[in-house]
Amino acid sequence: xxxxxxxxxxxxxxxxxxxxxxxxxxxxxxxxxxxxxxxxxxxxxxxxxxxxxxxxxxxxxxxxxxxxxxxxxxxxxxxxxxxxxxxxxxxxxxxxxxxxxxxxxxxxxxxxxxxxxxxxxxxxxxxxxxxxxxxxxxxxxxxxxxxxxxxxxxxxxxxxxxxxxxxxxxxxxxxxxxxxxxxxxxxxxxxxxxxxxxxxxxxxxxxxxxxxxxxxxxxxxxxxxxxxxxxxxxxxxxxxxxxxxxxxxxxxxxxxxxxxxxxxxxxxxxxxxxxxxxxxxxxxxxxxxxxxxxxxxxxxxxxxxxxxxxxxxxxxxxxxxxxxxxxxxxxxxxxxxxxxxxxxxxxxxxxxxxxxxxxxxxxxxxxxxxxxxxxxxxxxxxxxxxxxxxxxxxxxxxxxxxxxxxxxxxxxxxxxxxxxxxxxxxxxxxxxxxxxxxxxxxxxxxxxxxxxxxxxxxxxxxxxxxxxxxxxxxxxxxxxxxxxxxxxxxxxxxxxxxxxxxxx
Ligand code: B12
Ligand code: SF4
Numbered sequence: 185x186x187x188x189x190x191x192x193x194x195x196x197x198x199x200x201x202x203x204x205x206x207x208x209x210x211x212x213x214x215x216x217x218x219x220x221x222x223x224x225x226x227x228x229x230x231x232x233x234x235x236x237x238x239x240x241x242x243x244x245x246x247x248x249x250x251x252x253x254x255x256x257x258x259x260x261x262x263x264x265x266x267x268x269x270x271x272x273x274x275x276x277x278x279x280x281x282x283x284x285x286x287x288x289x290x291x292x293x294x295x296x297x298x299x300x301x302x303x304x305x306x307x308x309x310x311x312x313x314x315x316x317x318x319x320x321x322x323x324x325x326x327x328x329x330x331x332x333x334x335x336x337x338x339x340x341x342x343x344x345x346x347x348x349x350x351x352x353x354x355x356x357x358x359x360x361x362x363x364x365x366x367x368x369x370x371x372x373x374x375x376x377x378x379x380x381x382x383x384x385x386x387x388x389x390x391x392x393x394x395x396x397x398x399x400x401x402x403x404x405x406x407x408x409x410x411x412x413x414x415x416x417x418x419x420x421x422x423x424x425x426x427x428x429x430x431x432x433x434x435x436x437x438x439x440x441x442x443x444x445x446x447x448x449x450x451x452x453x454x455x456x457x458x459x460x461x462x463x464x465x466x467x468x469x470x471x472x473x474x475x476x477x478x479x480x481x482x483x484x485x486x487x488x489x490x491x492x493x494x495x496x497x498x499x500x501x502x503x504x505x506x507x508x509x510x511x512x513x514x515x516x517x518x519x520x521x522x523x524x525x526x527x528x529x530x531x532x533x534x535x536x537x538x539x540x541x542x543x544x545x546x547x548x549x550x551x552x553x554x555x556x557x558x559x560x561x562x563x564x565x566x567x568x569x570x571x572x573x574x575x576x577x578x579x580x581x582x583x584x585x586x587x588x589x590x591x592x593x594x595x596x597x598x599x600x601x602x603x604x605x606x607x608x609x610x611x612x613x614x615x616x617x618x619x620x621x622x623x624x625x626x627x628x629x630x631x632x633x634x635x636x637x638x639x640x641x642x643x644x645x646x647x648x649x650x651x652x653x654x655x656x657x658x659x660x661x662x663x664x665x666x667x668x669x670x671x672x673x674x675x676x677x678x679x680x681x682x683x684x685x686x687x688x
Pocket of ligand 2: 387388389390391394395396397433434461487501
């Protein structure tokens with residue numbers, strides 16, 4: 185083996201080829217690994233024959249470690265499949281899982297025989313340190329690597345947590361490792377060649393339900409304007425991108441820090457989409473809004489979460505329902521579409537909260553009919569998976585299933601692949617829901633989706649959307665959501681798009 189460590193990074197399949205975007209996590213890791221070694225990336229969202237692609241990666245090559253990014257939900261099954269195959273191809277190569285699943289559930293990930301190491305939180309520095317130690321046979325260093333969980337003879341060891349860093353590779357991300365990066369540009373509502381980009385890392389808030397708070401512990405790191413200019417120049421002029429989807433966990437941070445970034449974006453004038461908070465947008469001054477308009481912000485995904493002030497307090501969201509309504513109006517004035525996400529059916533006051541949210545959505549639509557609405561089931565994280573500090577300061581109430589028994593979360597990745605747990609991870613079902621409420625939520629969503637088809641649906645012709653909207657109008661006005669058989673039938677034929685599953 186050469187004296188430079190070599191790593192294989194795998195993005196197990198999680199979405200359709202059409203929805204595949206830059207695997208930004210693996211590109212960030214590759215930038216760190218490339219400093220002292222080299223690596224290869226296999227993106228199974230693009231290489232649809234996952235076993236074939238993994239086998240081909242091993243053909244004539246050897247690795248010090250294989251890293252897989254694993255998000256809870258449908259990716260757990262494909263990560264298991266890829267990890268088992270890696271073990272078969274080279275039983276000696278250590279397998280490392282990183283991303284949200286092993287961060288939230290490190291013991292569960294390490295319960296699998298095909299996972300040797302779990303990286304909790306950011307991997308940009310932890311993974312290169314691990315690979316270097318493995319390459320040099322320095323197993324004594326493993327216990328010092330912050331953010332790492334691993335198997336010792338005595339059992340699972342969780343090393344100290346690692347602080348978030350804005351790793352700043354001197355150059356661009358190593359896009360060339362993906363072959364031709366242009367294959368990741370997609371035709372979306374924003375433009376014909378939309379690119380995915382991440383400017384800042386983390387989020388300074390600590391909402392109890394959010395995986396981002398568990399991953400980054402309420403910290404954020406912004407890029408400097410020069411770096412953003414360099415990145416956007418490359419994406420726009422070298423790759424030909426005409427619009428940007430920012431994956432930043434929470435784009436609008438403190439106003440004074442955002443202005444230099446918005447100035448760069450206004451120069452580039454690439455229509456964009458981002459995650460944002462209602463309070464941050466409401467606090468922007470008129471002059472900053474002018475920059476936002478100039479930069480061509482088209483849509484902001486805002487976590488409205490709930491119509492109930494009490495629930496918003498309980499989940500420590502830090503925003504209020506009146507701010508959700510106010511930001512819908514503000515966005516209307518500035519020509520930005522607010523894409524509002526709600527979490528219905530919480531474990532307590534389940535039906536009442538849900539109906540209250542339906543009414544609130546109607547109010548939102550009245551204020552700004554262009555608001556897009558995404559509805560999830562509120563599926564809280566188990567206390568054990570929250571960030572250590574938050575767990576101690578604000579322990580959450582125990583979760584009970586429909587029969588009042590304490591919920592037991594899966595102890596192996598395999599159990600997380602069962603439909604009920606995939607649904608839990610994807611916020612589409614929870615054990616405390618009754619069949620009646622499940623149907624009620626589905627029916628409300630159907631009526632709403634038909635009445636107000638999303639602008640993100642590029643596939644359905646305009647006349648189809650108009651016809652469906654007209655067909656759904658009487659139900660929406662009369663609040664007759666239950667059993668919309670005619671809309672279900674029409675939907676089966678045209679299959680309206682669901683952004684909560686496929687992204688933009
Ligand atoms: C892009 C994306 C997707 C894409 C996948 C990518 C694609 N299209 O090709 C799609 C749209 C498919 C998707 C789907 C889902 N997603 Co998603 N997604 C994201 C998003 C916006 C960006 C991820 C990203 O690239 N980040 C940029 C990189 C740089 O950061 P990172 O991923 O955190 O990576 C760092 C660390 O995690 C770690 N790391 C990551 N991988 C690895 C691998 C190794 C080996 C190591 C060592 C370390 C490591 O190091 C990285 C670099 O610092 C995040 C939110 C966010 N801003 O991160 C949500 C997010 C990851 N998704 C989330 C969820 C829940 C989902 C779903 C499972 C459910 C849902 N309802 O959204 C669905 C599945 C839907 C389905 N198919 O049924 C949650 C996860 C939270 C949690 N509790 O687990 C997030 C955080 C959104 C949120 N705020 O809730 N998603
Ligand atoms: S919900 Fe949004 S604001 Fe709250 S911690 Fe998660 S990313 Fe940050």
